[in-house]
Amino acid sequence: MTINYINFIKKHSAKILLLLILMIMMVTLTFLSEYFLTFKNIKNILNWASTYLLLSVGMTFVICSGGIDLSVGSIMGISAVVMGFAIKGGLPVGVAIISGLLTGTFIGAINGTLISKIKINPLIVTLSMMSIVRGSVILLTDGRPIFGFDASFTFFGGSESIFSIWGMEGKLINIINPPIAIALITLIIGWIILEKTKLGRYCFVLGSNEGALRQTGVNTSIYQIGIYAISGFCAALTGFIVAARLNTCEPLAGTGYEMDAIAAVVLGGTLIKGGSGSIGGTFIACLIMAVMRNGLTILSISSNYQKLLTGLIILVAVAISEIKKKKGIE
Amino acid sequence: MSNDKRFLEVQNIHKEFGNVLALNNVSISASKGEVLAIVGDNGAGKSTLVKILSGALTPDKGKIVVGNKKFSSLTPKTALKAGISTVYQDLALANSRDVAANIFLGRELTKRGFLDNKKMHIEAEKLIDGLEIDIPDVRVPVAVLSGGQRQGVAVARSVYQKGSFFIFDEPTAAMGLVETNAVLKLIKKLANQGYGIIIISHNMAQVFEISNRICVMRHGKIAGLKKTKDTTTEEIVSMITGAGEIL
Numbered sequence: 031m032t033i034n035y036i037n038f039i040k041k042h043s044a045k046i047l048l049l050l051i052l053m054i055m056m057v058t059l060t061f062l063s064e065y066f067l068t069f070k071n072i073k074n075i076l077n078w079a080s081t082y083l084l085l086s087v088g089m090t091f092v093i094c095s096g097g098i099d100l101s102v103g104s105i106m107g108i109s110a111v112v113m114g115f116a117i118k119g120g121l122p123v124g125v126a127i128i129s130g131l132l133t134g135t136f137i138g139a140i141n142g143t144l145i146s147k148i149k150i151n152p153l154i155v156t157l158s159m160m161s162i163v164r165g166s167v168i169l170l171t172d173g174r175p176i177f178g179f180d181a182s183f184t185f186f187g188g189s190e191s192i193f194s195i196w197g198m199e200g201k202l203i204n205i206i207n208p209p210i211a212i213a214l215i216t217l218i219i220g221w222i223i224l225e226k227t228k229l230g231r232y233c234f235v236l237g238s239n240e241g242a243l244r245q246t247g248v249n250t251s252i253y254q255i256g257i258y259a260i261s262g263f264c265a266a267l268t269g270f271i272v273a274a275r276l277n278t279c280e281p282l283a284g285t286g287y288e289m290d291a292i293a294a295v296v297l298g299g300t301l302i303k304g305g306s307g308s309i310g311g312t313f314i315a316c317l318i319m320a321v322m323r324n325g326l327t328i329l330s331i332s333s334n335y336q337k338l339l340t341g342l343i344i345l346v347a348v349a350i351s352e353i354k355k356k357k358g359i360e
Numbered sequence: 361m362s363n364d365k366r367f368l369e370v371q372n373i374h375k376e377f378g379n380v381l382a383l384n385n386v387s388i389s390a391s392k393g394e395v396l397a398i399v400g401d402n403g404a405g406k407s408t409l410v411k412i413l414s415g416a417l418t419p420d421k422g423k424i425v426v427g428n429k430k431f432s433s434l435t436p437k438t439a440l441k442a443g444i445s446t447v448y449q450d451l452a453l454a455n456s457r458d459v460a461a462n463i464f465l466g467r468e469l470t471k472r473g474f475l476d477n478k479k480m481h482i483e484a485e486k487l488i489d490g491l492e493i494d495i496p497d498v499r500v501p502v503a504v505l506s507g508g509q510r511q512g513v514a515v516a517r518s519v520y521q522k523g524s525f526f527i528f529d530e531p532t533a534a535m536g537l538v539e540t541n542a543v544l545k546l547i548k549k550l551a552n553q554g555y556g557i558i559i560i561s562h563n564m565a566q567v568f569e570i571s572n573r574i575c576v577m578r579h580g581k582i583a584g585l586k587k588t589k590d591t592t593t594e595e596i597v598s599m600i601t602g603a604g605e606i607l
Contacts, residue, residue, distance in 0.1 A: 226474045231461065238454035245452055246466025246521075247437060305456035 044299040048314040052321065059325045066328060073189065073205050077275075079320035080213035081268055083313065085291040086298075087220035088138075088264030090312045091257045093295050094224070096237035096304030097152035099261045101141060102291055104163035106269030106284025109134040111167050113183075113270060114176030114279030123182045131266045137163060138262020142255030160288070167281045177278040186212070187274030209271045216267065220260075221309040229256055237304020286337075293340045294319050296347040319343075367392045367556050368413070368444065368525055373422035375408055382408040383419070384580040392524065395547060395557040397567040397588075400577035401600055406560050409577070410529055413558070414446035415439035426525075445518035446527045452514050455503035459495055460484035462502050463517045487516045492549055494542060508539035512546055525556040532566065544570050564593050576600055 039046065059066040085102055092099045109130040116126030137159065144155045191204035192211050206214075224230035232253045235243045244250050268287070273279045298315035300307025323336055369389035375382045383405050390396045398406050411417040413424070415434035424431045426442040434442070453462050460480045469476045469483070484498040493512035495505065502513055511531060518526065528547065532540040547570055551557050561567050567574060568588060576584040576599040584599045597603075 222474075228468055228470070228475065231457075231468060231475060234457055235454040235461075235465065238456040239452075242452045242454050242462075242465065245436065246517075247440070248466045301456075305454070 042310075045308070045311050045314060048298070048311065048318065052314060052318050055318065055321050055325065059321070059328070062325075063328045066325070069205070071324065071328070073207070075317075075320045075324045076205060076210050077189070077207070078323055079316045080209040081272060081287075082290055082294050082316040082319055083213040084216055084264055084268040084271065085287055086294040086312045086316055087216050087309060088261035089288075089291040089295045090220070090298070090300055090307055090309055091224065091230075091233055092152075092261045093292070093300050093302060094237050094304055094307040095233045095254065095257050096240070097145065097254075097257070098156060098292070099138075099141065099258065099265075100153070100156040100288045101137065101159035101163060102261060102265035102268075103284035103287040104160045104167070105134045105137050105262055105265035106272065106287060107281055108137070108163050108167045109266035109269040110273035110279040110283055111171055111176065111281055113273060114179075115170075117179060117183060118176060123179075127183075127186075127270060130270055131263060134266020134269065135259050135263040138265070139255050139259040141262070142258030143251075145258065146251035146254035164282075164285075171281045173281055175278045175280045179274075179277055184274050184277050187271055187276070209275065212267065212271060216264065217309065217313055220264075223260075224309055229253060233257055234305055234307075237301070237306070239305075289337075289340050289344070290319065293343045293347075296351075297343050299351075301351055302348050366390075367427060368558075369425040370409070370413070371423040371425065373409070373412060373424075374420045375405075375412065375417065376420055381580050383412075386422075386577075386580070386582055388575055388582060388585070390525070390556050390558055392556040393551055393554045394572040395551050395559060395570050397571035397574045398558060398560050398577060399562070399564075399567060399574060399596065399600060400583075404577040404600075405580040406577055407529070408580075410446065410527055410558070410560060413439070413444060413527060415444075440521065440523070443522065443524035444527065445515075445521070445523035445525065446529065447511060447514050447518065447531065448529070452517070453502045453510055456501055458501055459488070459498040459505075459513055462513050463487060463498075463520055465517065467521060483520075484516070487520055488512070491516060491519065491546060493546060506539055507535050508542040508546075511543055515546060515550070519555075523555075526550060526558070528557070528559045530560055530562070532561070532563065540566070564596065567596075568593065578602055 056066075065071055085106075089099060089102065112133045113126045113130035116129050117123060121129070141155050141159055144150050145152050186208045189207050191207055193203055193206065224233065232243060232248065232250070236250065236254065236257075240250060265284070269284060272283055294315045295307070295312050296302055297318065298308065298311030298313070300311065319340075322339060326333070326335055366389050371387050373383050373386045386405070386409060398409065400406050408417060412419050413434070415436040415438060418433040424434060426444065429442060431438065434444075454465065460477070463484045464480050469480050471479070481498055488495050488498060491512065493509065493516065495509050495512060502510055505513065515526065531543050531547070535543065544566065547557055547559065559567075559571065571588045574586050574588055574591065574596055575582060576596060578600065583602070586596070
């Protein structure tokens, strides 16, 4: 029993450390600002965390498999714009949302096909796709945002609790608005796929030793395409939530978001080279990033520091895992 | 060895690389339950022969007979399907995954579409115990295992995938004494359980310790085939170096 206990701590030591960091940040901010630990502010943080989380769940799959997806920010933009066009063109909102989500998934699948079938480096494929997609969106919209939707669309980005419909007025549970609910559901489904299905298992093996998987006769391309399609889908979902929240499908939406997602994933303990990682770690890392962002805002520190810190997080997280590996801990 | 136990046979195999004749009319057979050692100097054609058997190379001429099926050449897939597994020291394992995951790689057990990790752990333990491989916990990542244990995992996977014939190419290269003994024990165990073994090795002491027959290759030909108990190290070495030819 005690051995199991020790093993559990050993296995999750990185996550426990991240939780500690999160708690220290929260306690410090509580002392530094009276506004930090309020219902409204916590809701704010979770709202931010929900966009990070949606994007990072997909990115966790990609990085675990030894790849990278730089096109997620652009996919956010195009998916939202497709939804905007569809709604303004008179399609039912449900159909519009689905076509936007399919657009993102499809672009992800194209990424995966180029990477697995033609064997182009993921960095090159998704970097090019980032530019191709962003360019297309700006051409399609002429750079102008599409805005003004009714409640059936904006509901999904709203801050209204999903429980208020049923007249539940318990204060804490009312923190769960549609974006947070969608992020949590995506998190759980992502965890199940990564830990409990063949796709998840092969995702790790692809990142660890692709040749081994091919030798056993598994069609590795299908799984690789699936992984990038998941990332594309998650990006489209993020684009949808952001558009619904702002009531605007902005062609430049999601610019730079790929950095936040990569930072959250590597901070969460996923190896940048792939083969090892977890959705749980990504979840805690997203909360840390959201608290950091919120803390900087309520302490009135310039938002330019956020970019600087995001870059630092990626560098430090990767450096730590490399040093650990050199010492043979990992 | 009687003919009915014969499982793997190559007949009149030729293989040229440009104008280098790597294999010249090589015929040899191996049976289930025996360890056949292939020895020879560098460039004698051992690796070419093994690559043809594992499907990595296509012979120019000749036949490969596995069980009662005849092939003019094998691919890695058809070789595996026919039951021939080549055990490499490092190539086939996913380091970050645990022992059970590696054993069941590509053939995962599922329950209602989801991975059945519990059952895979139990089955992996049974396989490891059955082969007397010394791995205390099937839940540890293979990265922390020693070279011998890693080969054990690769063998256990092949056994699970219904492999019946194992080819080991220098299985104990760069291994310590304890590790080497563990691998040799595993190879003997496999032969005792009725699996066929071909082992390529430079280590004469090792060859004499575990093999039933020794096949000597020289300049792409079979220079001699001896029952291990009827020969000596001197005789084999003289065949490898070709000392007998001059006299």
